[in-house]
Amino acid sequence: EPEVTQTPSHQVTQMGQEVILRCVPISNHLYFYWYRQILGQKVEFLVSFYNNEISEKSEIFDDQFSVERPDGSNFTLKIRSTKLEDSAMYFCASSPGTGGRNEQFFGPGTRLTVL
Amino acid sequence: RKEVEQDPGPFNVPEGATVAFNCTYSNSASQSFFWYRQDCRKEPKLLMSVYSSGNEDGRFTAQLNRASQYISLLIRVSKLCDSATYLCVVNPPDSSYKLIFGSGTRLLVRP
Numbered sequence: 001e002p003e004v005t006q007t008p009s010h011q012v013t014q015m016g017q018e019v020i021l022r023c024v025p026i027s028n029h030l031y032f033y034w035y036r037q038i039l040g041q042k043v044e045f046l047v048s049f050y051n052n053e054i055s056e057k058s059e060i061f062d063d064q065f066s067v068e069r070p071d072g073s074n075f076t077l078k079i080r081s082t083k084l085e086d087s088a089m090y091f092c093a094s095s096p097g098t099g100g101r102n103e104q105f106f107g108p109g110t111r112l113t114v115l
Numbered sequence: 116r117k118e119v120e121q122d123p124g125p126f127n128v129p130e131g132a133t134v135a136f137n138c139t140y141s142n143s144a145s146q147s148f149f150w151y152r153q154d155c156r157k158e159p160k161l162l163m164s165v166y167s168s169g170n171e172d173g174r175f176t177a178q179l180n181r182a183s184q185y186i187s188l189l190i191r192v193s194k195l196c197d198s199a200t201y202l203c204v205v206n207p208p209d210s211s212y213k214l215i216f217g218s219g220t221r222l223l224v225r226p
Binding site for chain 2: 088
């Protein structure tokens, strides 16, 4: 069964450093997403991406964040200057984008720890 | 009112029991609804979409009540492996893309 994959599984960084989180969505999916989950809290939407551009972003997704699809398979989330409060689990998701329902499938996540 | 609200639980039930969770949503124009399951420190996994007429998948039944703006999930003959957090998820009407997650209801199934 096809699945979303993410690397690395755990990233530790110093405050102020840049990090890039990587995702490979399911191959025939058209829509890609990033969500985050701070420990003990609910899953929060960050951004959606379709046809090589951002289709929607939340208030959390400020100028420190960017997304990119550098090739036909990878989808990345970059945080330019990490803050302590960026520590969270970051989930990538993808959806087919057809059929009228927005069923999204999530990757295993990257646990980001900012020290 | 929270966009998606769930009883956090935990619901502690014996193996074989039937258990039901409810979830309420604030925006009456919401169109798509889902139940996801999340194990500790893992990703949310899609359990089932919720259709207007209600739908069943094996031991799991989902219902939608638009008039009262709530969604339910019924688990019959619960198994130990059903222990997890169940997330109620809504696609709001002003967005084709984002999902709004509830905080989840924790289920513990004991032997």
